[in-house]
Amino acid sequence: MVLESCMILLDNSEYMRNGDYIPTRLEAQHDAANLLVGTKTQSNPESTVGVIAMTGEFLGGQDGSSSSVGAELLISPTDDMGKILGALHNVPIRGRSLGSRSTPKSESLGGSDIAAAVQVANLALKHRRNKNGAQRVVVFVGSPILGDAKSLAKCGRQLKKNNVSIDVIAMGEWEENEAKLVELVNAANGSGDSCHLVTIPPGTLPSDVLVTSPIVHGGAAEAAAAGAAGIP
Amino acid sequence: NPHLQFKYQHLSLPPPSPMASKTDKTNAEGKKTLTTPTTTSTMDVTVHPLVLISAADHYLRVARGTRKRVVGVLLGTVRKGRVDATNSFAVPFEEDNRNPLVFYLDHNYLENMLGMFRKINAKERVVGFYSTGPSIRPNDLKIYSMVKRFVPDEVSTPPVFLIIDVRPDRQSIPTTAYRVVEEIDTNATTGGNEMKKNFAHVPSLIGAEEAEEVGVEHLLRDVNDPTVSTVAQLIKAKMSGLGALTEKLVEMKDYLEDVQTGKLKINLTIVSN
Numbered sequence: 001m002v003l004e005s006c007m008i009l010l011d012n013s014e015y016m017r018n019g020d021y022i023p024t025r026l027e028a029q030h031d032a033a034n035l036l037v038g039t040k041t042q043s044n045p046e047s048t049v050g051v052i053a054m055t056g057e058f059l060g061g062q063d064g065s066s067s068s069v070g071a072e073l074l075i076s077p078t079d080d081m082g083k084i085l086g087a088l089h090n091v092p093i094r095g096r097s098l099g100s101r102s103t104p105k106s107e108s109l110g111g112s113d114i115a116a117a118v119q120v121a122n123l124a125l126k127h128r129r130n131k132n133g134a135q136r137v138v139v140f141v142g143s144p145i146l147g148d149a150k151s152l153a154k155c156g157r158q159l160k161k162n163n164v165s166i167d168v169i170a171m172g173e174w175e176e177n178e179a180k181l182v183e184l185v186n187a188a189n190g191s192g193d194s195c196h197l198v199t200i201p202p203g204t205l206p207s208d209v210l211v212t213s214p215i216v217h218g219g220a221a222e223a224a225a226a227g228a229a230g231i232p
Numbered sequence: 233n234p235h236l237q238f239k240y241q242h243l244s245l246p247p248p249s250p251m252a253s254k255t256d257k258t259n260a261e262g263k264k265t266l267t268t269p270t271t272t273s274t275m276d277v278t279v280h281p282l283v284l285i286s287a288a289d290h291y292l293r294v295a296r297g298t299r300k301r302v303v304g305v306l307l308g309t310v311r312k313g314r315v316d317a318t319n320s321f322a323v324p325f326e327e328d329n330r331n332p333l334v335f336y337l338d339h340n341y342l343e344n345m346l347g348m349f350r351k352i353n354a355k356e357r358v359v360g361f362y363s364t365g366p367s368i369r370p371n372d373l374k375i376y377s378m379v380k381r382f383v384p385d386e387v388s389t390p391p392v393f394l395i396i397d398v399r400p401d402r403q404s405i406p407t408t409a410y411r412v413v414e415e416i417d418t419n420a421t422t423g424g425n426e427m428k429k430n431f432a433h434v435p436s437l438i439g440a441e442e443a444e445e446v447g448v449e450h451l452l453r454d455v456n457d458p459t460v461s462t463v464a465q466l467i468k469a470k471m472s473g474l475g476a477l478t479e480k481l482v483e484m485k486d487y488l489e490d491v492q493t494g495k496l497k498i499n500l501t502i503v504s505n
Contacts, residue, residue, distance in 0.1 A: 071333075071334075073336060073337070073338075073339070075340060076338045076339075076340045076341065078340065083340075113333075116331060116333050116334050119328060119331070119334040120334050120335070120336055123326045123327075123328075123334070123335070123336035124336050124338075126326065127324045127326065127336065127338060
């Protein structure tokens with residue numbers, strides 16, 4: 001398969017405690033991320049994967065304007081499976097309602113600031129060791145997205161400019177996020193089709209859905225997707 | 233005492249925290265300082281010439297000509313609150329100027345590099361981090377908490393933040409050192425008291441061991457022209473010293489004026505000195 005450097009963006013906000021996926025959204029996300037990491041590192045020995053948690057540490061009311069917490073880089077792009085899986089397992093749920101008296105009630109559960117997290121992923125990919133491969137970002141979205149469709153579209157265009165493809169895996173909160181995610185993927189796609197948006201219906205296992213999706217098979221295997229539809 | 237100090241010595245003022253709030257953009261309200269009683273607080277920082285050269289080289293390699301800054305880790309020893317920064321290394325760092333939440337610091341790289349340096353000299357450990365500034369940015373507290381993870385637990389002195397100004401036309405010492413203090417911020421809009429972290433000034437010195445001094449002298453021979461008469465040199469040195477003094481006096485005057493017009497709250501430690 002193609003050599004690529006991939007950054008996986010995990011959603012670890014409070015919405016991921018929801019049990020509409022088995023056993024919780026967070027566990028389902030882990031499962032899917034495990035699958036992704038496995039396929040990417042096995043398909044090409046030089047591929048590297050990194051992990052970013054979209055809701056990072058909250059440093060206690062900087063200037064009261066806490067519109068978002070900021071992404072936290074957990075693992076920079078590497079091919080060491082052990083390290084990656086270890087970091088994936090230890091991702092804690094971080095909500096802004098913990099210990100912060102400055103956020104208004106309406107934001108206490110936390111959403112995910114995708115634009116900022118994607119920019120951090122951009123920077124991380126810029127500093128990758130092997131500049132030969134393709135750049136890719138895989139985002140798991142399981143909570144309402146902070147920011148409007150326009151800012152996401154701008155984010156998508158920036159990704160296209162930097163030649164980074166993005167795959168979005170939406171788990172839950174579909175009604176709120178649909179328009180924004182579609183905007184993001186369309187803007188990042190431009191005229192090509194390297195970016196994909198996959199929705200996981202509640203109650204199913206994300207890994208099952210992903211195995212048959214273009215995210216795992218890569219954009220090149222569109223024809224094989226027809227044959228792969230028979231794979232469980 | 234193996235440390236010899238150059239004739240250049242930082243004119244030490246009492247550590248003023250409202251001054252630090254002038255230079256850093258994250259806090260602007262009046263506050264009371266409170267020192268954490270369990271850790272030995274940093275008294276001063278001695279920077280060795282190797283650190284300065286490494287930082288300047290880092291900046292030239294990565295961000296020469298741009299307005300970006302570079303960040304690296306300081307290694308050295310701490311003895312009773314006096315920090316000795318003897319070595320340093322660079323880390324891949326990047327930030328977005330417009331959005332302070334977006335920044336990237338590769339801590340896997342930091343870990344690996346630290347492990348390698350440990351093999352060379354086991355006594356050197358992480359004592360802080362540097363940035364080429366030239367001023368404090370909002371990200372610095374986050375970088376501080378990241379670097380703090382690498383300071384071993386039994387050490388009581390927290391990491392120090394050093395700003396090394398690599399611009400070529402500076403008159404005084406290029407280093408400014410800060411330590412992190414927790415303060416109670418009586419900000420009315422957030423409704424009540426909060427513990428906020430802020431940077432407080434720490435005096436910094438340039439010092440070197442004898443072997444390092446010999447090396448620096450060698451380098452200086454190419455920079456300083458020995459045919460210029462010594463009287464001219466003395467006058468030059470006096471002028472630069474007086475220039476630094478004027479700078480400090482102007483700063484004090486501005487501060488007092490601000491306090492008088494009510495722009496800044498009065499700090500008794502400074503005024504009584």
